[in-house]
Amino acid sequence: MTDVVARLRAAGVVFAEDEAALLAEAASGPELAALVDRRVAGEPLEPLLGWAAFDGLRVPVDPHVFVPRRRTELLAREAARLARPRSALLDLCCGTGAVGLAVATRVPGVVVHAADVDPAAVLNARRTLRPVGGAVWEGDLFAALPERLRGGFGVIAVNAPYVPTERIAEMPREARDFEPRVALDGGDDGLDLHRRIAAEAAAWLAPGGALLIETGRTQAAWTALLLERAGLRTTVESDDDVDGTVAIGRLPG
Incomplete structure (x- = not known):
């Protein structure tokens, strides 16, 4: 040793x-x-082990899939705080499905759906969420979902990419060389996906439902503004212990 x-x-x-x-x-x-x-x-540790530690769980991690970060535990905790048993949760841009698994573990009975555009992530998330009965859909944001789910989610938890394109070169090698670009690149200012999600999310939320988007500390005000412009009552939560920031928008009702 x-x-x-x-x-x-x-x-x-x-x-x-x-x-x-x-x-x-x-x-x-x-x-x-x-x-x-x-x-x-230079390969990341978690795919070599086959799992990542997340919110007290061991989440399966396949090669070349985005590895869940500790900062995202704040997103999972806040989503669990707002979720209710038998209500529907969407883990959007799900990667391994870590957020969905964490919420289902904290809130037994929640109905988990997850979606990602990356086929490798979808396969990984299906394995992760199978024990909690989660359904995983492949496609571009809400277009991945069947129409019957529209208007039915109590909580939508999002960890979309929010790294500005020009900053990807500054990321650790294990991220930029071994994780899919689609899971890292948030566009010129990092908010391209946040704009699209904020514009569409209200139609997929149940009355009184909540949209939670992980964001950067310096981007939080802009992400929150996008949620406000979409008609959501918005707050921002941060946790210095995990270096996490989440914008939360509530649909009236």
């Missing part, structure tokens, strides 16, 4: 001891050596 820690540390891995222990839990012998080689080469 000492040589594994030394190799990871030499490669610039900050928490080398912790990662070495996790890799050793996942494999041994030649398989462990291969995983260490891939991690040293």
Whole structure:
């Protein structure tokens, strides 16, 4: 184990001891050596393990799928706070389906739907949400959903990409080189998807329903303004512990 820690540390891995222990839990012998080689080469840890820690859960993570971040735990907690048993939740731009799983775990009986444009994410999310009976749809934002779901969601939780295009080159290599561009690129100011979602979401919410969008700390006021312009009563929640920010819009009713 000492040589594994030394190799990871030499490669610039900050928490080398912790990662070495996790890799050793996942494999041994030649398989462990291969995983260490891939991690040293820059691959993200979570797909090598096959899971990511999120809101106290182990969420399945497939290769080349967006890895859930700790900051998104705020989105999951706020969505769970607003969700009710037997109400419908949409995990939009779902990636692995981590938010949907976390909400279903916190609110037993909630009916989970999820959608993503990336086919690999859809397959990953179907595996994640199968234990809680979640349905996962493939397509571009709300166009992925069957028409029968229109007007029926109590909560729509969104982790759409919000990194400005020119900032992607500044992201850690494990994100920019190993995660799909479609899960990172938010357009010139990072808000392209937020604009589209805000413009369409009210039609998919039930009366009194809530739209929650994870956003950047410096972008929060603009995301909130988009929700206000869509006719939603809007607040912004932040959590310094996880470095998360969420704009929340409530539909009257």
